[in-house]
Every structure is written in C-alpha cells, then in structure tokens.
Amino acid sequence: MTLGMSLGVALVGLEGHLVTIDVDIADGLPGYTLLGLPDTALTESRDRVRSALVNCLQNWPNRKVTVSLSPAWLPKSGPNFDLPIAIALLAAQQSIPSEHTVDTLFLGELALDGRIRAVRGVLPSLIAAYKAGITTAVVPQANYLEAQLMSEMTIIPMTNLNELLHWLKTGQRDEVQGLDVVIDIGDELFDFSDLAGQQRARTAAEVSAVGGHHLLLIGPPGAGKTMIAQRFPGILPPLSRNESLEVTAIHSIAGGFSVRSPLSSSAPFIAPHHTATRVAMVGGGSHHIRPGACSLAHRGVLFIDEAPECGVGVLDSLRQPLESGSITIARSVGSIAYPAQFLLILAANPCPCGKFSGRGRNCTCSSQQVRRYLSKLSGPLMDRIDLRVEVEALSRVEMMQPELGEGSSTIRARVIAARAVASARFRFDPWSLNSEIPSRALRTSYQPERAAMNFLHNELDQEHISARGLHKVMRTAWSVADLAGHLIPSVEDTKIAYSLREGIGL
Amino acid sequence: MATKHDPEKTNTSIGLFGERVIAQFLRSNGAKILDRNWRIKDGEIDIVARHDSGTIAFVEVKTRSSLAFGHPLESISSEKSQRLQRLALGWLAAHHCLGVDYQIDCAAVLLGKPGEHTIEYRANVL
Numbered sequence: 001m002t003l004g005m006s007l008g009v010a011l012v013g014l015e016g017h018l019v020t021i022d023v024d025i026a027d028g029l030p031g032y033t034l035l036g037l038p039d040t041a042l043t044e045s046r047d048r049v050r051s052a053l054v055n056c057l058q059n060w061p062n063r064k065v066t067v068s069l070s071p072a073w074l075p076k077s078g079p080n081f082d083l084p085i086a087i088a089l090l091a092a093q094q095s096i097p098s099e100h101t102v103d104t105l106f107l108g109e110l111a112l113d114g115r116i117r118a119v120r121g122v123l124p125s126l127i128a129a130y131k132a133g134i135t136t137a138v139v140p141q142a143n144y145l146e147a148q149l150m151s152e153m154t155i156i157p158m159t160n161l162n163e164l165l166h167w168l169k170t171g172q173r174d175e176v177q178g179l180d181v182v183i184d185i186g187d188e189l190f191d192f193s194d195l196a197g198q199q200r201a202r203t204a205a206e207v208s209a210v211g212g213h214h215l216l217l218i219g220p221p222g223a224g225k226t227m228i229a230q231r232f233p234g235i236l237p238p239l240s241r242n243e244s245l246e247v248t249a250i251h252s253i254a255g256g257f258s259v260r261s262p263l264s265s266s267a268p269f270i271a272p273h274h275t276a277t278r279v280a281m282v283g284g285g286s287h288h289i290r291p292g293a294c295s296l297a298h299r300g301v302l303f304i305d306e307a308p309e310c311g312v313g314v315l316d317s318l319r320q321p322l323e324s325g326s327i328t329i330a331r332s333v334g335s336i337a338y339p340a341q342f343l344l345i346l347a348a349n350p351c352p353c354g355k356f357s358g359r360g361r362n363c364t365c366s367s368q369q370v371r372r373y374l375s376k377l378s379g380p381l382m383d384r385i386d387l388r389v390e391v392e393a394l395s396r397v398e399m400m401q402p403e404l405g406e407g408s409s410t411i412r413a414r415v416i417a418a419r420a421v422a423s424a425r426f427r428f429d430p431w432s433l434n435s436e437i438p439s440r441a442l443r444t445s446y447q448p449e450r451a452a453m454n455f456l457h458n459e460l461d462q463e464h465i466s467a468r469g470l471h472k473v474m475r476t477a478w479s480v481a482d483l484a485g486h487l488i489p490s491v492e493d494t495k496i497a498y499s500l501r502e503g504i505g506l
Numbered sequence: 507m508a509t510k511h512d513p514e515k516t517n518t519s520i521g522l523f524g525e526r527v528i529a530q531f532l533r534s535n536g537a538k539i540l541d542r543n544w545r546i547k548d549g550e551i552d553i554v555a556r557h558d559s560g561t562i563a564f565v566e567v568k569t570r571s572s573l574a575f576g577h578p579l580e581s582i583s584s585e586k587s588q589r590l591q592r593l594a595l596g597w598l599a600a601h602h603c604l605g606v607d608y609q610i611d612c613a614a615v616l617l618g619k620p621g622e623h624t625i626e627y628r629a630n631v632l
Contacts, residue, residue, distance in 0.1 A: 027628050027629070027631070028628060028631045029579055029582050029587065029612060029628070029631045029632070030577055030579050030580045062577035062579060062580065063628075064631075
C-alpha cells in the first residue's frame with residue numbers, strides 16, 4: 001500500500017476542524033503536490049518535512065507524492081501540519097505501523113533536524129479533536145503545559161521526530177513526568193495595600209468587581225489611576241476551570257508573545273497603549289485573523305490609560321463587544337467570532353495638562369480645551385460605563401498614614417461573597433452579574449426599595465439623570481447592596497451607587 | 507604532458523553507458539528498439555522503443571555516478587517534461603504514425619562500484 005493517513009487540526013478563529021491528511025506515493029517523476037487550500041507557511045512544509053525526514057535517516061520517496069488535506073474547501077494555514085504530514089508520509093512508505101496514525105492527533109512544526117517545535121493554538125486544537133472523538137494527541141514538548149489543560153485526553157509530548165518514530169514503532173517512550181496541573185492562583189505582584197488613601201476609588205473598584213461594572217477613573221497624573229487598574233485583577237474572583245480554558249485558548253491563538261501562564265486562573269489584564277489601532281483593539285489581519293486586545297482581555301480587565309488620547313474611533317470600536325460580549329471580524333478570508341467579555345477600565349486626565357482638578361490652580365489649559373478633552377469619550381461609550389469616579393491627588397493626611405490600606409485578598413473575599421449572593425439571586429435568570437440585568441427586569445422584578453426609587457425618580461424629574469442613567473444606577477445599587485449584605489438595595493445603597501456614577505458631568 | 511581522461515569518467519560517456527544499459531534492459535523485457543538518440547533542433551530523444559503491448563515508448567535516460575546532487579529523476583523539471591512531449595509528437599509526425607498509442611518513460615541509472623549499477627524504470631510518467 002502506498003497510502004498513508006494521519007490527523008491534524010485546522011483552526012478558524014477559536015474553532016477547530018479535524019483535518020485528515022492523506023498521502024499517496026505513486027510511480028512517476030519525483031514531485032510533491034500539496035492539495036487543500038494551503039497558505040504559504042503550509043506550502044513551505046514540504047521542505048521542512050523533507051529535511052527533517054532525511055536528517056532523521058528516513059527515506060524520502062523519490063516518486064510522485066500527493067498530499068491531500070481534507071476537507072478540501074477549508075483554508076488551512078500555519079506550520080502545525082508539518083508533523084502529521086511527515087507521519088502520513090512515513091505511513092505511506094510502510095516505515096511505521098498505521099495503528100496509531102489513524103486515531104491520534106499530531107501537532108507540531110518540524111525543524112530541519114527533526115526537532116518538534118512549539119505551535120500556536122494547541123488548546124483549541126485539542127478541544128476540537130476531543131469533540132470529534134479523538135482521545136490521544138502528540139504535541140510538542142514545549143506546549144505540554146498548555147496541552148495538559150485538556151485532561152480528558154492522553155497527551156504525549158515529544159521533543160523530536162526520532163523519539164516519536166521510536167514510540168510509533170515499538171510503543172515505548174520515555175515516561176514523561178506528568179506535570180501536576182495546578183491551576184496557579186497567581187501570586188499577585190500588585191496588591192491593593194500599596195495604594196494610599198483613595199477611599200472613593202477603592203469603593204468604586206470593589207463595586208465594579210462585584211457587578212462587572214465598567215469604570216472610568218479621572219484624575220491628575222500621579223494620583224494612582226494606573227495603580228488602581230493594575231491591582232484590579234487581584235480583587236476579581238479566580239477563573240473557573242472552564243473560564244481558564246477559554247482564556248488560555250484565546251491567548252494560545254494569539255501566539256507566544258503573551259507572558260500569561262497557560263494554567264493561570266487569575267483574570268487577564270490587558271493594557272494596550274493609547275496609540276493602539278482599531279485592529280489591535282478588536283482583532284483582525286488579512287491572512288490570519290488574530291484576536292485583538294478586547295478578546296485577550298476576555299474574562300478579565302481591559303485597561304486603557306489616557307483614554308481621550310486614543311485615536312478617532314478606537315474606543316468606539318469597543319462599543320459592540322461591550323454590548324454583545326463577542327466580536328465578529330469579517331475579512332475576505334472569512335468571518336470569525338472571538339469572545340470578548342471584559343471589564344473596561346478607562347483612565348483619563350481631567351484636561352490636556354492634567355492639572356484641572358481640585359481648585360485647578362496650576363492648570364494651563366483654556367476652558368475650551370478642558371471641555372473638549374473629556375468629550376472625546378463619546379456619549380454612546382460613556383453610556384456603557386456605570387461607574388465614574390474622580391481620583392483626587394493625595395493630601396498630606398493620606399500620605400502620612402503609616403498603616404497600609406486594605407489588601408487585595410480581603411477585598412477579593414468580599415467580592416467573591418457578594419458575587420455568590422448575586423448568582424444565587426439570578427439562578428433562574430440567564431445572566432449572572434448585576435451589570436447584565438436587562439432594563440425590563442429592572443422595572444419588574446429587580447427594583448430597589450420604594451424609598452430608593454422615590455429618590456431616583458426625584459433626580460429624574462429634576463433632569464439630573466436620564467432614564468438610561470437611572471437603570472445604570474439601579475444596577476450599581478444591586479452591587480452595593482450585595483456588598484453590604486442587604487437583600488434589596490436600600491436608600492443608602494442607591495445613594496452610594498448614584499454618587500459613584502456622578503463624578504465629572506459627562 | 508597531460509594524461510588522457512579515463513573515457514569512462516566523462517559525462518558524455520557516462521550518459522551513453524546509461525542509455526546502452528537501458529536499451530539492453532528494454533530488449534530483455536521484450537521491447538523492440540526503434541530509434542536511438544533521435545535529434546532535432548528542439549532536443550533529443552534517448553530511446554524510442556515499442557513495448558510488447560504495442561505502445562510506443564519514448565524513454566528519457568538519466569545516469570548519475572552519485573546521489574550527491576539528488577535523485578537522477580528529480581532533474582526532470584516540468585519544462586523538460588513538456589519538451590519530451592513535443593519531441594515525442596515530433597518523432598511520431600516524422601515517422602507518419604501520429605495517432606498510435608504512445609507513452610513517455612523515464613529511466614534512472616545509478617553507477618556504483620566499477621561494473622555495478624542499479625536501474626529504476628518508471629513507465630508512463632507524464
């Protein structure tokens with residue numbers, strides 16, 4: 001028989017498709033044809049596979065080799081087909097028994113000397129294979145940690161082709177010490193106790209973490225806006241296993257530039273610079289559609305410092321993912337949806353020079369500049385932000401205090417408890433966070449107590465607040481109540497929520 | 507005074523040796539050699555033979571003394587194979603037998619130690 005087959009996975013966004021690699025070695029002039037819509041990196045696999053095989057003392061067939069990747073209509077990309085192509089070739093030459101090659105997934109890029117190199121998107125590939133009924137996978141050693149998250153499958157890490165061939169021929173391999181899959185809680189480098197004073201901002205961060213409310217911090221340079229944002233993941237509840245898998249899958253697709261450990265259960269914190277383009281923010285690319293910052297921040301925090309300095313339309317491109325929790329990117333190669341449920345934290349100076357706060361004595365900006373600066377944050381975007389707080393410059397009293405502020409772990413414990421209350425309340429509802437309560441439910445089943453509603457309706461009558469703003473305050477009030485241990489938001493809770501929305505009159 | 511080249515070592519003689527070997531091989535397989543080294547402006551056909559099935563085979567022979575530069579048949583590019591097609595039709599036209607069954611075969615002769623060689627014969631490759 002001069003036919004061989006093996007299995008690989010083609011990724012389209014986060015979704016993987018099982019790909020069958022068939023190799024036929026026919027009589028004829030030496031040649032190599034690769035079928036099935038390969039991209040450049042995949043077409044180049046021919047030379048990598050050939051060198052790797054020859055350098056591992058395997059025979060390269062000097063005949064007409066046809067490699068077919070099916071389904072043929074699916075565009076395939078990337079070097080992760082090197083390994084399955086090599087295996088199918090060897091199976092076609094009867095160099096290895098075919099028992100393993102038909103039900104094992106192979107992933108890996110080949111170096112010219114036969115080493116197996118790390119590839120992107122291992123976790124989503126494994127998930128796709130598992131859904132298709134494959135239970136064994138050979139992965140590059142360098143991707144072992146990530147692959148082990150898929151604990152339902154037998155994962156075989158390999159460092160080079162010779163080692164793999166030895167296993168395929170004899171069934172023997174060096175027993176790899178199974179790394180313990182300990183979801184690493186993440187020893188947070190940043191702790192809230194570092195932050196002096198700033199009680200209002202602390203409250204806002206805590207409320208925001210409880211209800212998943214987006215947050216805008218406005219204050220002069222050096223007041224601690226960035227400090228607060230950086231410490232935010234430390235007070236979010238740790239990710240569940242499934243959430244952690246989702247996050248790792250996205251980061252895996254994005255490639256190896258992420259410092260995040262694949263096993264980390266701490267919420268991701270993504271802080272793109274304000275010069276980021278729209279594509280960097282939401283994802284894109286012409287050949288290979290990559291996730292952008294808002295997808296990398298899925299289940300975590302997207303922090304944009306100096307938000308008014310962002311390019312035109314960059315912030316507004318976040319409106320749709322903020323609304324739907326996912327982003328669909330359409331390009332000529334196809335359209336791909338990435339999840340993007342993130343908590344948005346914006347930080348801004350009050351004016352271009354940054355000093356227009358307090359009495360604003362040192363501010364050198366004209367009044368028009370001051371007005372124009374924050375209005376760069378568009379109305380529709382601001383509508384989606386529940387909490388706006390001013391972070392004042394620290395006073396000497398606050399700076400003089402010798403004792404540290406409350407630590408992240410204490411705050412996190414309260415956040416977890418409050419979220420538990422909320423999810424118990426929403427157990428029959430399709431949402432789980434206070435910020436997700438739909439308006440209709442707010443008007444029927446999730447109203448604060450009567451006195452609180454009277455207070456809000458008075459504010460509405462005096463046009464201090466819009467109808468939409470009223471709903472935002474009600475949602476925030478639920479988070480405040482959950483923290484305070486109230487069954488239903490009281491007048492006090494509602495007033496706190498109202499004060500956290502005010503800040504600068506936007 | 508320069509010593510004379512060993513005739514067995516020149517490329518031309520290696521090529522001619524390979525063609526002889528293949529002609530011998532074809533004959534021993536029941537084929538009849540119709541023509542050798544048929545040459546026109548466009549190029550040359552090494553061997554024209556009639557297989558016992560009646561099909562006319564145009565044979566391109568590649569001979570190498572080592573594998574250092576790859577497999578002999580790898581050197582047949584797509585351009586070269588198109589030329590073989592043209593030459594085959596040219597031969598048929600010149601001999602007034604256009605329309606008969608024909609095929610293009612490629613043969614590789616790999617020289618080993620003196621007196622030893624291996625043959626690879628690929629029938630109907632284009």
